[in-house]
Amino acid sequence: MAEVVLRCEGLRKAYGTVVAIDDLGIEITEGETYGLLGPNGAGKTTAISMIVGILARDAGSVTIDGQPHDVHRTATKRLIGYVPQELALYPDLTGRENLHFFGRLHGLSGRELRRRGDEVLDVVGLSDRAGQRVRTYSGGMSRRLHIGVGLLNRPRLLVLDEPTVGVDPQSRNAILDNVRQLAGQGMAVLYTTHYMEEAERLCDRVGIIDSGRLRAEGTRRDLVTMLDREDEVELLADGDLAAAAQALAELAEVSAVDVREAGLRLLVAEAGPNLPQILATTGRAGVTVRSVQVREPNLESVFLHLTGKALRD
Amino acid sequence: MRQIFVIATKDLRLHLRNSTLLLFGIVLPLGLAVLFSTVLDDPGGGFQARYVVADEDRGPAANAFVTDVLGALTAESTFDVQRVAAATEATRMVDRGAVDAAFIVPAGFSADIAAGRTATLRVLGDVDSPIAAYVAREIAQSYATEVRGGRLAVAVTVAGGGRVDDPAGFAARVQALPPPLTVSAGSTADHELASRTFYPAGMAVFFLFFVAMLSVSTILAERTTGTMPRLLAAPVRRPTILVGKLLGGVGIGLVAMSVLMVSSTLLIGARWGPPLGVAALVTALVLAATGLMALVATAARTTEQATGWMSTLAVLMGMFGGTFAPLARVEGLAVLSYATPHRWFLQGLTDLAGGDLRAVVVPVVVLLGLAAATFSLTLLRIGKLVRP
Structure with missing residues (x-):
């Protein structure tokens, strides 16, 4: 059984009368990527700040690898790699100088520091630009180095706070691939985002946060199941649509069929595994299918269902 | 650490x-x-004054001023005193800005003092060097005060019933006392x-x-x-x-x-x-x-x-x-x-x-x-x- 790397319970933070985080509890095991999904202002960064030990909490507890953790514990901070939302680099230092500086703060030195710095530069694809000042880097390159700094100390827990904000699609893909790779190496990853696609693509489990409270958490499938909503399949087709609709309605997994002007619309319990049977049935009814579109309930729908507002409000 | x-x-x-x-x-x-x-x-030891003196009198009182008073000043690096023969030349030097001030001792200066008449010691200052010119006037004023002091000493002695056989000689001895003022440039530089x-x-x-x-x-x-x-x-x-x-x-x-x-x-x-x-x-x-x-x-x-x-x-x-x-x-x-x-x-x-x-x-x-x-x-x- 995988070990729990991060456990936080009952986290609370208030600023005067405004409660930013209320009774937040998260557990992440090694090799797991946990996504904290919520709109801007939901409390993601405040939660992250308490977890990494930047911000003192009002209540609750955090343990890293079983050790109590707070703002003053340097021993547990050594286990964390933190990638803040804003670029946290010194533009007038070179890429390598930035890495070496933060590496030294984490206790690396000498040959180990140089080796680890080179490894990270290789991972983020900046080996050839390492000697140039960060000021000369493109946005995507800076963002990659920014993430690289979080990897220097081979953390047990990697915390990434919206690492793809303001990043071009190509760099975003590279970042997501990197994160997936790191989790594959046994690192526990806490990833905050307000991009539903990223959470769906990257995270083993997702926590939905809004107004400082964790509204729900689980795998994508767990969360979607909460909606008790079926997948929607739209077939663009020619032929005897009425006959095809009749045949499809007899399938156990299909709960409803509508005949539309240029095709059919079906509600299916789980579209993916049943799609071959649906297409075979329409074929037998003499209908030619020109395109298929499957719309599954997604995390956006879950968020809307749980909070009554859209994720990007 | x-x-x-x-x-x-x-x-x-x-x-x-x-x-x-x-x-x-x-x-x-x-x-x-x-x-x-x-x-x-x-800003510190930087005060410098360049003076010129034209002694057209060449009598004992003029000599006392030029030699004892101004001569003492030249011992300090702060002051530079040149001598010229005529008042016109001294005036020209002031006008040109070659010096900060000129002392002009007119002919008859010593005789006037010895006779108890009013004697005039002229000081011409360069308008662009107000401090140095002011200092020059003060030097001349100091000397004038000293001369008055000598005359007063004689007058008081006579008025008090004392005998002064040689009033002119007495006044000369008073004036021969050490220079009436000293200027030290070292005080600021230190x-x-x-x-x-x-x-x-x-x-x-x-x-x-x-x-x-x-x-x-x-x-x-x-x-x-x-x-x-x-x-x-x-x-x-x-x-x-x-x-x-x-x-x-x-x-x-x-x-x-x-x-x-x-x-x-x-x-x-x-x-x-x-x-x-x-x-x-x-x-x-x-x-x-x-x-x-x-x-x-x-x-x-x-x-x-x-x-x-x-x-x-x-x-x-x-x-x-x-x-x-x-x-x-x-x-x-x-x-x-x-x-x-x-x-x-x-x-x-x-x-x-x-x-x-x-x-x-x-x-x-x-x-x-x-x-x-x-x-x-x-x-x-x-x-x-x-x-x-």
């Missing part, structure tokens, strides 16, 4: 790559020091630095506070640029971050001061005094400047506010601390200047010019005391600077 040096070294490297900081720390102070010391008078040292020192200390301001501003900038959260998340204690950053500021302050001192020595011949004493003074000054600026920054709510307060303080302290002119000459301001590190530094340098290392003890202790107090208060208010 290692982490303090890691942070300080990183900051020092960044400071050395910061053109604004180098402009304020080295280029501006050095440029202004060279300019001021070249263009302006020596207490103020020469311009070639004063201006580099003044500019260095003035701009050092801007260097300190810029280095302290980087603590606040770590917050606005986003690196502070990363520092706070690293396994580093918060006082370590603050001390490391302040140490980086002290480092760049020392670098700037050292470069300025060496450059001004080579370029304009500044003389700083015994290296050990100077090093102690400079180190104490840099610590005090950094501590003071850091403390000011803890009181501000925003980076802009902090920068505004720090720069205002730097300018005011520079002005009242005597970095542009030696305020020891102005009584009220002289007292006020002791409230600034600038004054203690300049005072220390001035006292050190005599070559006695013990002279810097008091200024160094005062500056270190200020540094200790401001650093302590800043550490107590660490949450105002080192926070996400």
Whole structure:
């Protein structure tokens, strides 16, 4: 059984009368990527700040690898790699100088520091630009180095706070691939985002946060199941649509069929595994299918269902 | 401790790559020091007067004035007195600005004095040298007072029933007494630095506070640029971050001061005094400047506010601390200047010019005391600077 790397319970933070985080509890095991999904202002960064030990909490507890953790514990901070939302680099230092500086703060030195710095530069694809000042880097390159700094100390827990904000699609893909790779190496990853696609693509489990409270958490499938909503399949087709609709309605997994002007619309319990049977049935009814579109309930729908507002409000 | 040096070294490297900081720390102070010391008078032992005397009388009273009074002045390097034969030539020299003032002793001057008549000693001053001309008038006035004193002595003796067999001889003996006034140029030179040292020192200390301001501003900038959260998340204690950053500021302050001192020595011949004493003074000054600026920054709510307060303080302290002119000459301001590190530094340098290392003890202790107090208060208010 995988070990729990991060456990936080009952986290609370208030600023005067405004409660930013209320009774937040998260557990992440090694090799797991946990996504904290919520709109801007939901409390993601405040939660992250308490977890990494930047911000003192009002209540609750955090343990890293079983050790109590707070703002003053340097021993547990050594286990964390933190990638803040804003670029946290010194533009007038070179890429390598930035890495070496933060590496030294984490206790690396000498040959180990140089080796680890080179490894990270290789991972983020900046080996050839390492000697140039960060000021000369493109946005995507800076963002990659920014993430690289979080990897220097081979953390047990990697915390990434919206690492793809303001990043071009190509760099975003590279970042997501990197994160997936790191989790594959046994690192526990806490990833905050307000991009539903990223959470769906990257995270083993997702926590939905809004107004400082964790509204729900689980795998994508767990969360979607909460909606008790079926997948929607739209077939663009020619032929005897009425006959095809009749045949499809007899399938156990299909709960409803509508005949539309240029095709059919079906509600299916789980579209993916049943799609071959649906297409075979329409074929037998003499209908030619020109395109298929499957719309599954997604995390956006879950968020809307749980909070009554859209994720990007 | 290692982490303090890691942070300080990183900051020092960044400071050395910061053109604004180098402009304020080295280029501006050095440029202004060279300019001021070249263009302006020596603020300390710098009073110089060039006089000419035309003795058309050549009698004993005229000779007493020219030889005893003006002759005594020429013994001091402050005064330069030339002799010319005619009043017209002396007048021409004043008009040309070749001298600051002319003394003209007209023919019959000694005879008038001996006969008890009114004698005239003319002083012509150059309008562009008001101080030197004023001093010339005072010298002449002093001599006139002395002559009157001689006459009075004779008159009182006679009126009191005493016998004066030879009134003219008596008056002459009175006038033959030692010169009525002495001027010492050494008094100012002993207490103020020469311009070639004063201006580099003044500019260095003035701009050092801007260097300190810029280095302290980087603590606040770590917050606005986003690196502070990363520092706070690293396994580093918060006082370590603050001390490391302040140490980086002290480092760049020392670098700037050292470069300025060496450059001004080579370029304009500044003389700083015994290296050990100077090093102690400079180190104490840099610590005090950094501590003071850091403390000011803890009181501000925003980076802009902090920068505004720090720069205002730097300018005011520079002005009242005597970095542009030696305020020891102005009584009220002289007292006020002791409230600034600038004054203690300049005072220390001035006292050190005599070559006695013990002279810097008091200024160094005062500056270190200020540094200790401001650093302590800043550490107590660490949450105002080192926070996400």
